[in-house]
Every structure is written in structure tokens, then in C-alpha cells.
Amino acid sequence: MNSRYIFTTTSWKKTALGTEIPLSASRPLEEMRAERPILLMGGIHGDEPEGVALAEGTLEWLKSACESGHGEQLAPWVVIPCLNIDGFRKNQRVNGRGVDLNRNYPASNWSPTADKERYFPGPSPGSEPEIQGVVELLQTLRPRLVIHCHSWKPMVVYAGEPGLRDAELLGRASGYKVVDTIGYPTPGSLSQYGWGDLKIPIICIEEQDGLTDLTPIWPRFADGMKSIFLDASLRGAEA
Numbered sequence: 619m620n621s622r623y624i625f626t627t628t629s630w631k632k633t634a635l636g637t638e639i640p641l642s643a644s645r646p647l648e649e650m651r652a653e654r655p656i657l658l659m660g661g662i663h664g665d666e667p668e669g670v671a672l673a674e675g676t677l678e679w680l681k682s683a684c685e686s687g688h689g690e691q692l693a694p695w696v697v698i699p700c701l702n703i704d705g706f707r708k709n710q711r712v713n714g715r716g717v718d719l720n721r722n723y724p725a726s727n728w729s730p731t732a733d734k735e736r737y738f739p740g741p742s743p744g745s746e747p748e749i750q751g752v753v754e755l756l757q758t759l760r761p762r763l764v765i766h767c768h769s770w771k772p773m774v775v776y777a778g779e780p781g782l783r784d785a786e787l788l789g790r791a792s793g794y795k796v797v798d799t800i801g802y803p804t805p806g807s808l809s810q811y812g813w814g815d816l817k818i819p820i821i822c823i824e825e826q827d828g829l830t831d832l833t834p835i836w837p838r839f840a841d842g843m844k845s846i847f848l849d850a851s852l853r854g855a856e857a
């Protein structure tokens with residue numbers, strides 16, 4: 619088994635406005651092609667700081683596990699703490715060009731129309747560089763699981779039966795309900811593209827939105843996240 623370390627780049631990809639997007643991983647991406655890592659993302663919607671806090675909390679735990687010599691017990695991992703940095707800086711849902719990134723995936727059900735401006739899917743499927751970057755990761759690394767962190771009403775939404783067990787781990791840790799749909803159509807979303815088209819299981823964590831104190835978020839999900847990243851490693855070794 620290869621030894622793992624922490625690989626971090628501040629310039630994985632650039633946003634539509636040219637802002638660099640940081641990424642961390644257990645190894646350089648070009649060395650991970652056969653490893654089928656877990657991909658974790660926050661900040662897809664810039665006005666959902668709860669999701670950024672959860673991704674950052676998970677990343678800090680992964681790094682500390684590696685630094686204390688336990689990196690070998692973890693599944694290979696890739697973390698993008700804040701995909702939509704431009705939106706995050708302005709506390710707005712959409713990216714720098716006004717596109718809802720979770721409606722811009724080149725899913726077979728991508729739709730050019732949206733009920734509301736906040737769901738604007740972009741001029742064409744996969745038009746936004748932030749999404750082009752994620753699509754490249756999905757296609758080249760074929761992650762065993764993707765978790766993306768949002769905030770709205772508390773729930774854990776899974777797409778794809780292979781992700782159910784991990785969704786239940788997160789549900790058990792947080793006390794949030796586990797569901798297989800968010801309850802309204804999401805054409806061009808990561809669930810639609812990742813599971814619907816690529817058959818990569820996707821988990822969408824919805825933290826309660828509008829929290830004034832973000833510090834309880836990581837502790838709320840910590841047991842679930844730790845089980846996922848530790849168990850997945852063991853399951854990978856069995857394959």
C-alpha cells in the first residue's frame with residue numbers, strides 16, 4: 619500500500635471570475651486515478667456557510683488523522699471546502715456569473731429554464747468552470763462516493779442505493795432524517811448527473827440554514843464522517 623500524505627493546492631481550478639479554488643487530497647490527483655477516492659465539497663451555494671463549515675471541519679479532522687500517523691486507515695480523499703468562492707464572498711447563492719452551480723451539471727435532464735432566478739442553470743450544461751472542474755474529477759477519478767454540503771432544512775439526501783449506508787451513518791450521527799429525494803425537481807444537479815448519469819452515489823447534506831453559530835456543525839456530523847472515511851477504506855481493501 620502506498621503511504622499517504624496531505625496534498626494541498628491553492629490553484630486547482632479558477633472560478634468564472636478567475637478566483638483560485640483550493641483543493642486538498644490524500645495524494646496528488648494524478649496519482650489517485652485507480653484509488654476511487656471519496657470526494658467532499660462545500661460552498662456550492664455561496665450563501666450556505668454551514669456547508670463550508672462542515673467541509674472545513676471534516677478536512678481538519680482528515681489532516682489531523684494524517685499528521686498523527688493514521689492516514690493509512692483512511693479512504694483516499696479529495697476535499698474542496700468552498701467551490702463557489704465568489705458567491706461565498708458575497709453571501710449569494712449563485713456564482714460570479716449568476717449561475718446556480720447545482721443546476722449546471724451536464725446531466726441528461728439539464729434544463730435551460732428555471733422557475734426562479736436563483737436557480738438559473740447557466741447558458742448551457744456544464745458552462746461554468748467550477749462545474750467543469752468537478753466533472754473532470756468525476757470522470758477521471760470516478761469517486762466511490764461524493765458528499766456535498768449545503769444548508770436549508772435539516773436532512774441527509776442520498777441518490778443511489780450504494781450510498782444509503784453512508785447516508786444512514788450521517789443521519790444517525792446528526793439525528794437528521796435520511797431521504798432519497800429533496801422533494802422538488804433539481805434538473806442539472808449533482809445528484810442527477812452523478813448518480814443518474816454516471817452511477818456514482820451522491821449524498822447531499824442539508825444542515826439547518828441561518829445558523830448564527832457554526833461551531834456545533836462539525837461535532838454534529840463527526841461520528842458519521844469518521845465512520846464513512848474509515849469504513850470506506852476497509853471496504854476498498856476488500857474489493
Ligand SMILES: [Zn+2]
Nearest residue numbers: 663666768769
Ligand atoms: Zn445549497
